[in-house]
Amino acid sequence: MALFEAQLILPCPQREVFDFLLRPANVALISPPEQGLYFVDAPEIVSQGTRLKFRIQVFGQVQEGEHEITSIVDDTRIIESQVKGVLKSWVHDHLFETNSNGEVVVTDRIEFEPPGGVLGLLVTKNRVLDQLEDAFEHRYVRMKKLLAKK
Numbered sequence: 001m002a003l004f005e006a007q008l009i010l011p012c013p014q015r016e017v018f019d020f021l022l023r024p025a026n027v028a029l030i031s032p033p034e035q036g037l038y039f040v041d042a043p044e045i046v047s048q049g050t051r052l053k054f055r056i057q058v059f060g061q062v063q064e065g066e067h068e069i070t071s072i073v074d075d076t077r078i079i080e081s082q083v084k085g086v087l088k089s090w091v092h093d094h095l096f097e098t099n100s101n102g103e104v105v106v107t108d109r110i111e112f113e114p115p116g117g118v119l120g121l122l123v124t125k126n127r128v129l130d131q132l133e134d135a136f137e138h139r140y141v142r143m144k145k146l147l148a149k150k
Contacts, residue, residue, distance in 0.1 A: 001089070002125045004110040006136040012147050014104040018075040018096050020147060022046050030142035032135050036062070048072045051083065058086065058131065059123055067092075086123060088113035106143075108136060 010017055020026050024042035031037040034057065041053040050069045055062055065085035072078050075096060082090035095107040110132060114125050 001111045001113055002129065004108075004112070004129055004132045004136075006108050006133075006140070008106045008140045008143060009099070009103050010106065010144065010147050011103050014096050014098045015075045017104045017106055017143075017147060018078075020143075021078065021094060022072075024052060030139045030146070032138040035135065040064075046072075046078075052080075059127070086115055087128070088115055 022045050024039045024046065025044070028037045028039060036055070036057045038055045039052060040055060041051075043050060046052065046069045048069055048071060052067045052069070054065055054067075056065060057063070063086050066083040067080045067085075067090075068083050070079045070081045077096065078094040080092045080094075090110065090112045093107075093109040093111075095105075095109065097105050097107075099105050112128060114123050114128060
């Protein structure tokens with residue numbers, strides 16, 4: 001399994017960031033526009049057991065995917081797992097904690113396994129990592145603009 005990890009510190013309440021990311025519309029809002037993330041089937045607010053069907057452009061193709069929210073712990077953790085998608089596996093662990101300065105630390109930890117076969121020759125671990133790096137850089141810039149208190 002490959003691992004991607006990124007972290008963002010925001011000067012706002014932990015619950016505010018947690019609640020923001022429980023809304024699929026907000027996740028689409030902070031995603032890079034070139035990915036064209038579109039939720040085909042998603043509630044206004046996710047809960048444990050929610051399945052999210054979406055379309056996204058990755059590796060030059062529009063792909064359909066489905067993730068399930070497998071765990072929500074208070075305002076500290078959201079885990080989503082791939083049910084259907086290009087990769088063999090995908091688990092996204094969103095972690096939230098407040099640091100000693102009263103800021104929220106958001107950690108995104110994604111474990112994934114690239115596809116096998118011919119597709120695996122194109123969709124390599126390094127290509128996925130590069131795409132995640134770019135996507136989360138964009139995502140974090142957007143989150144700072146939308147959530148950071150002035």
